[in-house]
Each structure stands twice: as structure tokens, then as C-alpha cells.
Amino acid sequence: MNPIETSADLSRGGSRSFGRFGVPVLAGLTGLLLVLVAFLFGAILIEGGHGLRPGFVFGGTSEGLFDPHKTGVFPMIFGTSALVILMTVFVVPLGVITGIYLQEFASPVSRLAGATRLAVKHLAGIPSIVFGLFGLGFFVHFLGGGLDRIGGATEPVWGKPGLIWAALTMAVLTVPVVVVSTEEALRSVPDSIRDAGLSLGATRLETLRLAVLPQAAPGILTGGMLAVSRGAGEVAPILFVGAAFSAPLPNSLNDQFMELGYHIFVLSTQSPDVDRTRPLLFATACVLLVLTFALNFTAIWVRMNLRARMRPLH
């Protein structure tokens, strides 16, 4: 017979112990990340915070592009907004419909769905400069040039960089975000909701429209907003398809335009006197940052409001 154990080793220590310093080290590294982000924002705000004054935000560029005291960024804000709005008009319907098809209607073994998912996944991994080249080749030269040939134009009307081509290029760049977040939002709606709709005599489309989509809306909207704020910050894709060094406010879809991100690039590479335009550079960066942030916070706010309406109160 085995002797009966009457004691157990409960002492601290031993090799499995995480130690007194384990968790603090992890916390320290996490804190480091926070410090980095704080430095980034701090630097831009301190050096460029003066860019948030109305004279700069609403000022034009007619007094000289590189004069920190006279120039403004209104044309760039206008161009960025126009680009982003137009892009949204293209990307949201395409992305949301694709996401709905993939998640709700495609059979799990469908080749079309599988191929589309693969394509979308790869699209997300393509460097953004490549989209710029694609936009130039496909939209500007092929589509735009083709339109001009059909219209018999002697000078390029559509076959040159312009707002619409930039927006379409940006839509191709951001469509994976919208597709994936639509799919995820729909997946998060339990099948029991679909069962409920169908068992009440609704068709699949009615169930989707009346029961599933309202519940998935916050997630889909978040995806749309993420796409928008990603689009607002990208420069490389529009380098060749519409952004201009200096241009008046666009008044048609095929006009070139100025854009915040691209302007930062211009200021830092094309300036005749880099040191003198440095405050201008940071001021513009600060405006872009604030704009992108505003978009992100709007997305969060809208989502929280939509969710709050569906959640139990307690």
C-alpha cells in the first residue's frame, strides 16, 4: 500500500514561473508603442498645429505655392474630398454587393465565389503604386483613350489624368476592405435570424433586406468608412491618374485636381527651399491627419449609435 500523502508543495518559484518581471516587461513594450504614437502626433501637432488656422485651411494657392505665409490648402482639401466621395460612390455598391453575394448567395463550393475571394485577397496585397500604374494603363489610356477615339476627339478629353480615373483607381484599391468587412458583418448575424425571416414566409431577399442587413449595417458601414479613410491617405495610386502639382478647383470629372497627400509629397520633394517650406509641410500633414481622424471618429460614432439601438439597455 502506498503511504498517504499529507503534504503538498505550494511554494512560489520554480522554472515555470513567469517571474516577477515577466508581466511588467510585456506592459513596458506595450507602453513603448503608445509612446511612439504619442511622439508622432506630438511632433506633427507641434510643428504643424498652426496649419489648423482658418486662413490656411480655407486659403488658396494663388499667392504662391511655397510661401508659408500666404498659401492655403483649400484646393487640396476640396480635391481630397471630391476624390473620396466619388470613390465611395464607386466602391461601396460594388464591394457591398460582392460581399452579400459571397456570404449570402454563393454556394460554399462555388468556383466563382472561391475565385473572387482569392482575387480580393490578392488585391489587398498589391503595393499601391502598382494600382497607380494600373489606373494609368487601364482607366486613363484604355478606357479614357477609347472614349476619345469613339467620340472622335482631336485632343484628349477623357484620355488624360482626371478626377474620375483617380476615384476609380482608388476604388479598386479599397474594394477588398469593403468586401471583407461586408462579409464579416453578415457572418456575424446568426443563422437563426435568417431562419426566423424565412419561417415567416419571407423570401431570401426579403429576409436579407428586412432582417439581416439592418443587423449587419454597423459592420458594413465601418468597412465603408475604413475604405474612405484609407483612400484619403493614399498618394501613390493617384500619382499618374489625376493629382496635379498645381491646378484650379476641378469643375468636371475629367479635370486634374490637387490633393493633400500628394501635396505633402510635392512640398517635400519639389520645393525650391526645403527649410523655408518645412512649416508648410507640417501644417499640411496636420490638416490631412485631422481630416483622416475626423473620418475615423465619424465611423466609430455612427457604428456606436447603430449598435446602441440594437443592444439591450442593461
Added chain:
Amino acid sequence: MNPTTLPNPPIIPLRLVPDEDESMPEPEALHAPLAGEREVVIEIDRVSVRYGVTRVLDEVSFPIVRNGVTAIIGPSGCGKSTLLRTLNRMNDFQLRASVTGEVRFFGQNIYAPSVNPIRLRRHIGMVFQRSNPFAKSVFENVAFGLRLHGMATSPADLHERAQRALEQVGLWHEVKDRLHDSALTLSGGQQQRLCIARALAVDPRVLLLDEPASALDPVAGGRIEELFVTLKEKFTIVIVTHNLQQAGRCSDFTAFLHMGRLVEFASTEQLFSSPTCQETESYISGRFG
């Protein structure tokens, strides 16, 4: 405790293949007298269901009698829920499910090519195991089907019909002051009764309930059971349950399924007091399942 003093559990042989003898009467013979007494709403006729190569239901036949509560009982995986979903063609959405045999709803085979399952489901409502209210207000949940089918003639009529449905499940007095709160603020039992009200609002002929009380506490579950007494005056009810007490208390007829076969169908009283089949007796006395 010395384990050797525990008695061995009794081993009940299960007959998985029907014998030739009379202990396993033909289903027709069992339900013939019952069907003669009362009108049959749904006639389940030699229904088999396969998922791919797996046979889930095997030649099941029995009637669903009008204004009665029919319970479908049996151990887990016996095909109860599948059978229930066969009755309103919710199986259509199951990939690779194939149904043979006929389910006749007022004489019409619902698997006939001419039948529109959308229209069928309006007449055969369903309530699920987990309550599944939409993330909308209490009122909008009940009004969902009414709006969908354009059943209300005016906003007042819509409200009246919604109220009636909520009254039928005894929920009206609990929610009348919070009709526009989210349905998700209700308790579990209230949510399930709301789902029943939602199904009743469109005036179905038959209500199918798939273990409606299994996710609820006994009190909330008891309230659901109590509803059947009044609901069956207006509707025909089919309930799947693995709770034998529940089946015994609230149903008029009971079908016992095992391994996808109908073992016995009889009035609940008869099935629970003097089952014809050895298998039924073993199951209801708790010796397997």
C-alpha cells in the same frame, strides 16, 4: 466507496431492424382510428430524408390532427428536428438534403413542383430552440410578418393584430409599456414567447415548435407549455421535445422516433401508459436516450 458494490446497469437490447412479429404494427394501423375521429391537417406519408448519403429519416408516416398538440419525442439525433423542418420545407436550405415521400397539407403534397414554399411557410409557422427575435423593437418583431404579407389594412389594424398576437402568448401586459424598446431587452422566456407571437401574428394554420423550452428555466418553460392549452383551440401545434414530462403534460398525440424510424405513434395517454413497443417503453421509462 467501493465500485464493485454498484449494480451493473441493465442491458436493454435495441431492435434496430423491425421484426416480422406484431409488436411493430404498421403505422397506418396505428393511426387509422385516430384519423377517423378528427380532421387531419398534415399527413406525413412515407417521408425519408437524406443528407448526402446519410439517411436521417426512414419512411416515417403519421398524421397531424387539427387543433391538437402533437409531440415528437426521441433521443438526440433521432431525426426529430429534421422531421419538423420537413413539414414547412425549411430543409430546402440545407445543402444536399433530399426528401422522398409526401407531406400532404390539407391534401396537397407540399413537395410537389407546383408548390411555392414561401407561401407554404406563411401557413405553417415555426418557433426555434433558441429564441431569435430580430434586433428591432418588440412591436416591430410582431409586425414583421404582418407588414411582409400586407395583412394589416391600417396602422390601427396593424397595432390591433400585433396586440392580439401578444395577448395570445400572455405577453401583452408585460410589454405594453415597452413596445418600442428593443426586443433584446426582454428576458429569455419573454423573448421566446415574443417569437411565438411573431409566428402567430400571420395567422398560420399550423405552428411548429422545435424544443421551444429547452433553453429556458423551468418556470419560463412552464409558461410556454401552458400556452398550448389555449393556442390549440385556434391552431394546430407540433412540438419537438426531448423532455418527456413536457410531452406527457401538454400533448394529445405523441410520435416516438428512434434512429430515423417512427417506432410508435399514438395518443399521448396511450403511448405513455401502455406503449405497444418494447422500445417505446424502454425510452419513456428512462432506460435509454
